[in-house]
Amino acid sequence: MARLSPENEVLARQIIGRYPRSRSALIPLLHVAQEQDGWVTDEAMGHIGELLGLSSAEVLGTCSFYEMFKREPVGTYLVNVCTNISCQLLGGEELLEHVEERLGVKAGATTADGMFTVEDVECIAACTEAPCLQVNYRYFHRITHAAFDTLVDDLRAGRRSDEIPTHGTTTRVRQHVPADRWAGVGADGLAPEVR
Amino acid sequence: MAVTDAPKIITTRFDQADGHTLAGYERTGGYAALRAALGRTPAEVLDEVKAANIQGRGGAGFPAGTKWGFLPADVHPRYLVVNGDESEPGTYKDRLLMERDPHQLIEGVLLASYAVDAKQAFIYVRGEMAVAQERLATALNEAYAAGLVGRDIAGSGWSMDVILHWGAGAYIVGEETALIESLEGRRGMPRLKPPFFPAVKGLYMQPTIVNNVETLANIPWIVTNGGAAFAALGTEESAGMRLFALSGHVRNPGVYEVEMGKTTFRDLIEAPVYGGGIRNGGTLKAFIPGGASAPWFFEEHLDLPLSKATVDKAGSMLGSGAVVVMDDTTDAVKACARVVRFFAHESCGKCTPCREGTTWLHQILQRILAGDGRPSDLELLMDVSDNISPGITWPPKQTTICPLGPSAVSPIASALRRFRPEFEAYIAGGRHAAAVPVEVGARG
Numbered sequence: 001m002a003r004l005s006p007e008n009e010v011l012a013r014q015i016i017g018r019y020p021r022s023r024s025a026l027i028p029l030l031h032v033a034q035e036q037d038g039w040v041t042d043e044a045m046g047h048i049g050e051l052l053g054l055s056s057a058e059v060l061g062t063c064s065f066y067e068m069f070k071r072e073p074v075g076t077y078l079v080n081v082c083t084n085i086s087c088q089l090l091g092g093e094e095l096l097e098h099v100e101e102r103l104g105v106k107a108g109a110t111t112a113d114g115m116f117t118v119e120d121v122e123c124i125a126a127c128t129e130a131p132c133l134q135v136n137y138r139y140f141h142r143i144t145h146a147a148f149d150t151l152v153d154d155l156r157a158g159r160r161s162d163e164i165p166t167h168g169t170t171t172r173v174r175q176h177v178p179a180d181r182w183a184g185v186g187a188d189g190l191a192p193e194v195r
Numbered sequence: 196m197a198v199t200d201a202p203k204i205i206t207t208r209f210d211q212a213d214g215h216t217l218a219g220y221e222r223t224g225g226y227a228a229l230r231a232a233l234g235r236t237p238a239e240v241l242d243e244v245k246a247a248n249i250q251g252r253g254g255a256g257f258p259a260g261t262k263w264g265f266l267p268a269d270v271h272p273r274y275l276v277v278n279g280d281e282s283e284p285g286t287y288k289d290r291l292l293m294e295r296d297p298h299q300l301i302e303g304v305l306l307a308s309y310a311v312d313a314k315q316a317f318i319y320v321r322g323e324m325a326v327a328q329e330r331l332a333t334a335l336n337e338a339y340a341a342g343l344v345g346r347d348i349a350g351s352g353w354s355m356d357v358i359l360h361w362g363a364g365a366y367i368v369g370e371e372t373a374l375i376e377s378l379e380g381r382r383g384m385p386r387l388k389p390p391f392f393p394a395v396k397g398l399y400m401q402p403t404i405v406n407n408v409e410t411l412a413n414i415p416w417i418v419t420n421g422g423a424a425f426a427a428l429g430t431e432e433s434a435g436m437r438l439f440a441l442s443g444h445v446r447n448p449g450v451y452e453v454e455m456g457k458t459t460f461r462d463l464i465e466a467p468v469y470g471g472g473i474r475n476g477g478t479l480k481a482f483i484p485g486g487a488s489a490p491w492f493f494e495e496h497l498d499l500p501l502s503k504a505t506v507d508k509a510g511s512m513l514g515s516g517a518v519v520v521m522d523d524t525t526d527a528v529k530a531c532a533r534v535v536r537f538f539a540h541e542s543c544g545k546c547t548p549c550r551e552g553t554t555w556l557h558q559i560l561q562r563i564l565a566g567d568g569r570p571s572d573l574e575l576l577m578d579v580s581d582n583i584s585p586g587i588t589w590p591p592k593q594t595t596i597c598p599l600g601p602s603a604v605s606p607i608a609s610a611l612r613r614f615r616p617e618f619e620a621y622i623a624g625g626r627h628a629a630a631v632p633v634e635v636g637a638r639g
Contacts (some may be wrong), residue, residue: 002299020272020315021399026380027363031322052380065382065543067364068322080323084284086442086519088533122366122537123284123487124323127442127517128279128449137325171328175335175359181345183314183354 002043004051006024008032011174012051018177022052026062030069039070059167070167075110075117077155079103079169083120086127088190096120098145102152115156117167138164199464201428201454204436205412208296214415215330217337220298228415233351236252240310244414246422248434252288253278253369254486256503263311266402268407273402274392275308275316277380279410280362280369281440282321284487284537285517288438288450290409293320293327296412297334303411304357305344306418306539307543311404314355319374322362331359343484366541370597371405373543384545409438409516430456433502437516438506439463443482444522446471452607460484461497464520477522485514486510487534488602490589491609510589519638529619532560538603549600552583556603563618566625571620580604612622 005014012032016025026048033044042056063069065186081099083092096107099118105111126132129142133148139178140151153157154160165172204308220226220264232240235577243577245260266273277300281289292300304316320328324606335357344355360378362368368377374397390396397403413435417425426434433455438594441463442448451469460482464470473479481491487518490511492499498504499505506513521530539557544550557577559572583602584591591601 005213018356021379023380024378024451027377028360030363031361061217062380062382065365066322066362066487069363077565082540083533084537085483086285086529088530089443089521090518122540123282123286125287125290125321127285127287127519129287130448134323137323169333169557170322170325171327172325173332173336173360176334177345178341179358181342183346183356189202 002037002041003047004029004033004044007038009047009051012048016051023054026052026059027056027066030059030063030066031170034069034089035170038076038166038168039073069171073110073114076115076166077135077164078117078119078137080119080121080124080137081124082105082124082126082132084122084123087130087132089147089150090130094168095133095145099133099148100165102145102149116152136164136167137170144193197357197457198462198468198528199454199457201229201436203452204416205292205296205409205426206438207290208299208452210441211494214296215294215298215334217334217341217435218419220296223419224419224602224639225298225415226302226349227371228290228418229302229343230349231310232306232309233353237310237312239268239416240306243392243418243422244307244310247413248422248431249410249413249417249425250411250503251407252284252413252437252516254488254512256513259406259410261396263307263404265392266404266561267395268310269412270402271312272315273311273313274309274404275304276371276374276398276399276403276405276543277304277318277408278371278374279318279320279324279406279408280328280370280374281324281515282366282369283515283517284534285440285442285483285519286486286515287440287442288421290321290324290518291450292408292412292440293324294330297327297330298338299412299415300331300408301334301338301344301357303414305348305355306414307404307411308355308357308584309353314383314405316357317360317378317398318357319368319378320359320361322364326363328359328361354616357465365543365605366537367543367597367599370599373405373597374405379628382543384543386632429454430502432456432504433500437501437513439501439516439518441470441518441520443520444474444477444525447609456500456502456594458501458589459498460492460501460518463501464497470520473520473522475522480521480523481527482521483517483519483607486517487519487537487600488512488605489514490605491613493613507590527614528564528621531606532557532564535560535603538599542599546595546597546600548583549603552600553603554606555579563621563625566621568618568622568625569580569624572622573615575612576607580607 029048045059081096110117213219363382367373368383373383377383393403465472539553574617584604
């Protein structure tokens, strides 16, 4: 754990090659690091800085701005409960209380077994489906307290692992651009082989 | 005013099981607009979009065709950036468009790029939308493999790339210059306009068009059916169909594609095919007409049409098409405080009035809710608001680079002016009802 693995370094170079300026790949590469380790380590940030020609301060400066990047370990499952206005009107705060009670931790904390971290989050764009929450950025619409309890049991028993990857993985499908299909007209000064 | 039977434009595949696949998209007419456009000149495509008079669906409502026309001639490279960072509280429609009909968006991106001669486009998807990212990645992979994106598109000799990019959690990135900063790998802080109008100095300081997902999703239909057909829907001022996310205390919350200008808020909230009225037979207390940044509306605004000009004139905005309905059981102080918490949390920190002001507004509201409110707090809320947005007018004046700070003033001005007794009751019933008022800046 730490620096990007050789496979992820290859992936990183492919991603970098799609942008006219390499720094644009910084956020996607931080996601690669978080997918690898479950959180963003200092070593991974250092490695990304090397790949992009950025200082550690520049990498950290960007990383620390964004809510999704965790710079310390979090649970296998991140439970994000929306309490913003549309959810608040339909029981979002009560849902958060239930989640906290069921898991035995307050928002911002991780369960002792490292399985769950709870967050009290801002609007996640499911407003007509309130109250809602996400587990590792997978949506659960109009969720009842009982349905959440079942979800927790399922996750603990490993029954939803196909549907919900562990924390760090957002998209499970990556864009692939075959070399013979890449137009490359907008790019400046990057060798086609790194695409 | 009425519920109209105008045709759906961008939600036609929402119930089609394979609508998100290339096969499902092409079977229902997908990429026909692109193939037809490649036989026409870019200027002809641009003219159709100008004729459609489609207002941007992200929030500001600026006509897309006019925006495209702002690019300076002969300055290259130039870029198209798709704003898929949907995160205005109450807003839920771009995620649906990306998840359920990703090829429609990609075709819109291709048509827009062809019209403005952009050779590279970036689709910036909100980081938290994992399924939207997967659907778009899959769709782009299909489209590249089918020769619809990349080199020599559909055998036309025209080439361009579309790159899927995704964020990592920051509401402010929905502001177009902050989105560009983020796409350049930086903290998502807005740029000053002027000089950094994206059309002139955007991504990598090159001319850049930033369009909302829903705006671009309409382009294939416009190119196929003609700008005039689109402009014939709705009214002269607010053309076409638009998605509205209706949430809160209605019987049938949902995302509805409705005809602009002719449909009213009352139609949207009460018609059986839309909201079906207030839940449990209750009565309306207030509604937010266009996302958390918008000043609230009340019963007297129900018969206003869903028209940009009309809503602007009435003192709010259609914004991002997010209508949040509150019934008479709603605690106005709690609702107001929750929206203000959002803006305090999401302030990027670049401008002092927003960074400090939204934080103070949040803290004052929290102490009111906690029973520690002071009688002077209501004037203090307005005073801090006035420092963020002088005069507390509509449209708001701002002391900040972007509108986030003034947005936090909207719920306060709305709730405090209309429901002042509720705030006073919290303060009168609180533990420190008789406390000595403190000066601004003193920590309680």
